[in-house]
Amino acid sequence: AKPHVVIVGGGAGGATAARYIAKDSDGAIDVTLIEPTRKYYTCFFSNLYIGGFRDFASIGHTYGGLASDYGVNVVHDWVIGVDRDAMTVTTAAGHSFGYDRLIVAPGIDFVEGSVPGWSTAAQNKMPHSWKAGSQTQLLKAQIEAMPEGGTYCMVAPPNPFRCPPGPYERVSMVAHVLKASNPTAKILIVDPKEKFSKQALFEEGWNKHYAGMIERVGPDFGGANVSVNPDAMEVDIDGTVEKVDVCNVIPAQKAGHIAHAMGLTNDSGFCPIDPATMQSQVDENIHVLGDATIAGDMPKSGFSANSQAKVAAMAVRGALTDSRVFPAKYSNTCWSLIDTEDGIKVGASYQATDEKIAKVDGFISQTGEDAALRKATFEESLGWYAGITADMFG
Numbered sequence: 473a474k475p476h477v478v479i480v481g482g483g484a485g486g487a488t489a490a491r492y493i494a495k496d497s498d499g500a501i502d503v504t505l506i507e508p509t510r511k512y513y514t515c516f517f518s519n520l521y522i523g524g525f526r527d528f529a530s531i532g533h534t535y536g537g538l539a540s541d542y543g544v545n546v547v548h549d550w551v552i553g554v555d556r557d558a559m560t561v562t563t564a565a566g567h568s569f570g571y572d573r574l575i576v577a578p579g580i581d582f583v584e585g586s587v588p589g590w591s592t593a594a595q596n597k598m599p600h601s602w603k604a605g606s607q608t609q610l611l612k613a614q615i616e617a618m619p620e621g622g623t624y625c626m627v628a629p630p631n632p633f634r635c636p637p638g639p640y641e642r643v644s645m646v647a648h649v650l651k652a653s654n655p656t657a658k659i660l661i662v663d664p665k666e667k668f669s670k671q672a673l674f675e676e677g678w679n680k681h682y683a684g685m686i687e688r689v690g691p692d693f694g695g696a697n698v699s700v701n702p703d704a705m706e707v708d709i710d711g712t713v714e715k716v717d718v719c720n721v722i723p724a725q726k727a728g729h730i731a732h733a734m735g736l737t738n739d740s741g742f743c744p745i746d747p748a749t750m751q752s753q754v755d756e757n758i759h760v761l762g763d764a765t766i767a768g769d770m771p772k773s774g775f776s777a778n779s780q781a782k783v784a785a786m787a788v789r790g791a792l793t794d795s796r797v798f799p800a801k802y803s804n805t806c807w808s809l810i811d812t813e814d815g816i817k818v819g820a821s822y823q824a825t826d827e828k829i830a831k832v833d834g835f836i837s838q839t840g841e842d843a844a845l846r847k848a849t850f851e852e853s854l855g856w857y858a859g860i861t862a863d864m865f866g
């Protein structure tokens with residue numbers, strides 16, 4: 473029988489791994505991808521949908537191409553457990569799949585109780601919209617229905633979390649919408665972090681495009697001591713209670729639940745990996761990808777997950793079919809849109825050292841750049857989105 477690779481999760485990491493293993497092994501490896509949803513909505517560009525720069529359909533992707541063009545066996549189901557000795561996974565529908573290598577890419581789940589008063593049961597009153605789909609649509613609808621002069625509040629997450637510039641790009645997109653439809657509205661960011669990704673660039677952009685609209689409360693002013701009351705639509709910041717109209721709670725994060733259930737996480741809530749192969753440090757027959765991992769200097773991004781998936785795919789093919797394995801190289805760029813055609817980016821390349829995935833060199837947009845460069849940066853991000861989603865889903 474051919475060797476069999478089972479992949480848990482068909483997001484940025486899992487879909488890429490499925491496509492690369494199937495494509496590059498030319499049928500020598502059977503690939504099964506297990507993913508509950510039939511349509512995957514990317515978190516990347518979901519902020520642009522909120523800002524009115526993309527329609528919802530354009531961020532949805534299906535798995536038909538992986539099945540028809542690459543022969544991936546796509547199973548829509550939840551993985552609920554693994555038997556690491558027998559090398560089988562089981563699903564909610566009661567199926568069992570044996571594997572020679574297992575790839576686990578379940579993304580994130582939220583740390584319960586990290587924002588007192590909030591739970592997943594309250595996610596319709598106070599959406600997180602940190603997993604894309606109906607949550608993203610709900611948040612956009614709530615922003616558009618805000619009363620004149622109302623307040624949108626974001627409870628920002630502590631490190632580490634998926635997409636470090638994501639909350640601040642989201643604030644930019646919310647401001648873009650409100651500036652046109654509700655110009656006296658206010659944006660309040662409650663933030664437990666001292667500083668954040670591309671901060672100088674975002675703050676410069678907010679002053680330029682949205683002067684007076686955005687207020688950020690950092691940890692010095694109680695940003696790390698926040699609780700919410702979803703029924704009353706109240707946010708308690710260090711004892712001061714604010715009434716808000718929309719409350720976007722982005723809780724603290726941990727590896728997706730199934731990674732914990734499989735015993736792949738450590739005390740940090742994420743999965744330690746071998747920097748050269750993305751193999752789990754607790755089981756060499758399992759590779760972990762994307763947001764669920766402790767990936768050294770790499771941020772949790774779709775670009776990173778895609779890059780890690782290619783390294784893992786090469787290692788898996790090497791192990792199962794003796795194909796050649798090159799030294800691991802990783803890269804990432806995170807683009808953000810501040811306002812129409814005002815795009816910024818930060819990125820780096822990485823290599824595996826004995827200890828971690830280590831940054832080799834990087835780049836970042838500069839404050840004061842002219843409009844033509846910002847427009848070019850934005851246009852680069854459009855090309856990136858088209859290219860990377862094709863690289864994931866075929």
Ligand code: FAD
Nearest residue numbers: 481483484485515516551578579635762763772773774775
């Ligand atoms: P995911 O893409 O979340 O995929 C995980 C998949 O696993 C899901 O489809 C889920 O259904 C499935 N799954 C979970 N549990 C199970 C189970 N038990 N059984 C089977 N399947 C399961 N990144 C960028 O590179 N650029 C950006 O511009 C960018 N913008 C962002 C903006 C926002 C608002 C947010 C929230 C994120 C953004 N990101 C961006 C980050 C990016 O979305 C994530 O880093 C990326 O999706 C991580 O990929 P992943 O494969 O680890 O997880």
